[in-house]
Amino acid sequence: MKYLRNTWYVAAWSDEISGDRPLARTLLDTPVALYRRSDNTTAAILDRCPHRFAPLSAGCVKDNQVFCAYHGLGFDGTGTCTHNPHGPIRRSMDIPSYRTHEAHRAVWIWMGEQQQADPALIPDLSYLAGAPETAFSKGNMVAQGNYEIFVDNILDLSHTDYLHPTTLGGAGITGTKPEVHETDDFVDVTWFVPNQSPSPLLKSLFAELPEKTDTFQRVRWYAPGVMRLVAGSMAAGAPEAEAMANFNAHILTPETATSSHYFYAATRNFRVEDGELNQQIAATREHIFGTEDKPMIEAIQNRMGDAEFWSLNPLLFSIDAAPVRVRRRLQRLIDAEQGDPC
């Protein structure tokens, strides 16, 4: 499968990567070994020794290098062979490496041309970095579905009314026309639902909410699969500045053509010192994502089989405005990178 390569993907949450053992993770069909140096910087190299093709992730990290568990060859984070117990070191022993950059509690990886890997291009998720521990939670999972199906899922929040009717949904997104706004850097989609009962989940968490609220949800998509989602509710008619708001991130990184790494996180602007509430939110999200979203994405992948999305003639509704623009835009980016003249 063709992926956008000159872009930042999330490879892992920061705390998944240690200085003891490399983390093995398949990204864009490529096995990658990720580890941390003693100066706390991160490194990513091809997870395959060039000698006999053992996974380097089976080895250990020592002195900022990874040592192969099979014959002891050592490599630093640039892929340079630094140690060969069986003879001289030659540059033909070097392996591919990938630029990484740590930001917003995540380790980002650039799997294209290294020279283009500018950290300034990482989407701004700084609200995650600054969140207190009692108002921050995160998680990740692998789902057996293409990442674009997952991106569609977040860009079209009308699904919450049907897939999550007893929790996130029920607040009447359906029937609300999403407003889509495109810039060179991102695509925004906003859903504003005035004067409605709060969602069942909000009601159960916050007895103090008014009967009727105005609700807004704003998703900002950065190619290829990083999304910020701000969801807020305030008393009907009140200004947005008064909203109880959750600041989420939904991040998709392709594992293979038919499987994805799904990273998610959230913080909020209310009861930020309530650690118990924080745990409740995290547990509810794990439950919803694991038992509702993930099975649906995987079932869709199953029904699509090997078919290309557009070849199946999907119906297009107003709710699809953002997903469709994003799919087309991403395709143009990939085509441009591939030098595809079409």
Add this chain to the structure above:
Amino acid sequence: MKYLRNTWYVAAWSDEISGDRPLARTLLDTPVALYRRSDNTTAAILDRCPHRFAPLSAGCVKDNQVFCAYHGLGFDGTGTCTHNPHGPIRRSMDIPSYRTHEAHRAVWIWMGEQQQADPALIPDLSYLAGAPETAFSKGNMVAQGNYEIFVDNILDLSHTDYLHPTTLGGAGITGTKPEVHETDDFVDVTWFVPNQSPSPLLKSLFAELPEKTDTFQRVRWYAPGVMRLVAGSMAAGAPEAEAMANFNAHILTPETATSSHYFYAATRNFRVEDGELNQQIAATREHIFGTEDKPMIEAIQNRMGDAEFWSLNPLLFSIDAAPVRVRRRLQRLIDAEQGDPC
């Protein structure tokens, strides 16, 4: 794989299909959602929403329609889109549906041209419908083997002497020449074994049986995989009208090229009010089919791999008279339907 399409297949037993949730079943490589309307009629639609390809079987049945669990689109049993919460309904939103007809305790499906779907073409298994509950049992399973291997199994009952020696076999079918009779509508094969000890299973169930019995087994095959099997025993020399007889159905519906739905049922003409005997018969059959027939069919599929049956040069004996005619006849029917000039 090429299947006969203009024919009735059993999709499910009647009691598998409810009015609450659709039943998901893959038939002829096609995902189908089956459900029941409030007037008790059944419906079958493609189990894939045309919007984002969610399985409709994940949704619910309400007001005789299925509503998608992902975005709420509704479809009736003809595949007509009846509800779109996200905009106007257009006929381009309709999905394929399949004619169904309920008969003989089963729901039949027609996966070819709807105009040709004549319920009169459903094989007559009315003996099942009329059977009292104390003399009726049924079941179904999925086996990882092509449906024609399973059809062979029923059309060649000599296998019972070897695969089921301690239960169904042992009555000396081997050495008995099967009589095969073909009409435009079906193929009949009859095995008559005179003056033999009853099978071990019969002996264990019926201590009152005479030492020597005459036994007949008659299979009637209807394309592509519906078989009636009448098996009877009477005192040696007595007329068939005096036989203790079991009236069975063995029905195969392809799931994929290498897996099958196996539906089976039975009633009888003796001790029809003995519910305990009925349970004993059902439990024995489940055991035999599940631990002897199913593993054998699956092992044969494994040994055949991707090879086409005839390409493996199967040996042909007199016991294969019916299976071979049936395989060839079915092939002719499929070729004719495909417009294959050969």
Add this chain to the structure above:
Amino acid sequence: MKYLRNTWYVAAWSDEISGDRPLARTLLDTPVALYRRSDNTTAAILDRCPHRFAPLSAGCVKDNQVFCAYHGLGFDGTGTCTHNPHGPIRRSMDIPSYRTHEAHRAVWIWMGEQQQADPALIPDLSYLAGAPETAFSKGNMVAQGNYEIFVDNILDLSHTDYLHPTTLGGAGITGTKPEVHETDDFVDVTWFVPNQSPSPLLKSLFAELPEKTDTFQRVRWYAPGVMRLVAGSMAAGAPEAEAMANFNAHILTPETATSSHYFYAATRNFRVEDGELNQQIAATREHIFGTEDKPMIEAIQNRMGDAEFWSLNPLLFSIDAAPVRVRRRLQRLIDAEQGDPC
């Protein structure tokens, strides 16, 4: 995949094959049924009945023949059909058989031209046959990796310093230049490590070992995957005749292109009547092979995927002298057999 066919492979350890039920084993992508005749000789036939392709291994052994569990056909160990309950026997009913020969506690199989199957060509592992039970142990497993990866593993013992540092390794093989010697019949590789501390495993088993020992390891490879390994230690400077030595066999038989049967055995020249030590050695080996070698071979197969070994440009070090010669020699043998002019 192309395998060397005119050669002896180990199909099973002798005690795996009985006279009651055939043993089913896939060898070189071919399903084989192995059994024992009443005169104790062994037989191997294609594990697929020519009638309806049932696995003959599902049947029983009687009177030196295998009888199919599906329709009762009988075959002797030459593949000759000896019994047909359903009609006359014709030679078209015969199935392929394979020459077997029992030697060195193993059953060897020849899957090429039967006329060439000379038992004199079986590699000499007679030290296994003669070993007392208290100084003999063996085992086998299936690993999901190509057999040549496994052969490399034994021919390059430097891996023990890295993959088995707390048991077999640590004796400083790394840095020792292996001596390779080729003849028409085999390839020998010897590692001699003078004046070193014994390996952690040796130390733990034998407190009486001197502080410093000389260690030798000699592997003799016979095509395609039979290896003798003699590993000995003696006081530094002492003659080899005084060594405590283990006499091992490592035998690989391809199951498929990406999976292997791994047979291993060992005897020794010291404390040969110590049955407890024998069990300790066997248990340690099972642990090392099962938790260190097998996972590594399988991980390498995973990283290689479908790629051909040389297409991945493996690095070649002095430690690879034997593996590389063996891979090339085996390739020449296979090419010659295939009549490949290159």
